[in-house]
Amino acid sequence: MELHRVEAVAPGLAARIAGAEPASARTFAFRVARLACAVAGVHDANALEVARGGLERYPEIAELVQLWDLERELDAACDDRLEAATVARSLQELQQPSECVEARAVGAVIAALTPDAREAARGATYEALTAGCDGRALEALADELF
Template sequence: MRALDDGSPARALERRISDASAGGARRYAFGVARLACSTSGLKDARTLEVALGGLERYPEIDDLAHLWDLERRLDASCARQVGGDPVDFTQEELLLHPACQEARAVSAVIAALMPDAFVAARGATREARAAGCHQADLDSTASDLL
């Protein structure tokens, strides 16, 4: 990922997140998590339910355990698909493999649950990018929710 300079769209989005209310940042985090699920084609009903519910129906411990287990299984599948440790591959190479995209979408949902709303929004954004979301889609989600 290129460095964030002051004029970059990613830096502008970061400023929007920082300037948002905590509630706005949280809504954005879950909106981005839903976007990542959609972009990646993730079909896991439980993960989608958590992403759609946001904090209106805070997930139970078994929901969290399911998310973590699913992320772990998808990460392992990603490693098999790429033929090695995913950290050794570029973002473009990882996007060619569905399990890699889906793993990052699950990570976006997990990130949206972080206790600090601003950390949640930044983490969900980072994972959504890794799941294949385009900057324009992230900006559109921010326009709708921040």
């Protein structure tokens, strides 16, 4: 069986997710997505609404397409910034560009919508970690739910 990416970076949290009830895992996924959006400073109203609404108001197809388009645009902007930074001279220039962080936060929102609740929680957690969320904050969320 292949390991999920989150198991490589947060094995304890991944184990807690694996043992969680599906409803708790789904709630965790959306809370993680909201945290990632807050940390990354996501301003897109659609991404924020989906992260806040969870499955109480499942997004329409048009909203999902907007999320995927936003993530793709942010990823492209991230790639452009990273390419431009190949000759970076300062530490600040070497830090992950905001477009990259925001793309991963939007990725957490998209991951939270994955049909399998535990997979949604694992995916959202991985994206949140790559967006810069503190692992201790994610552990605290897990403590509330699992």
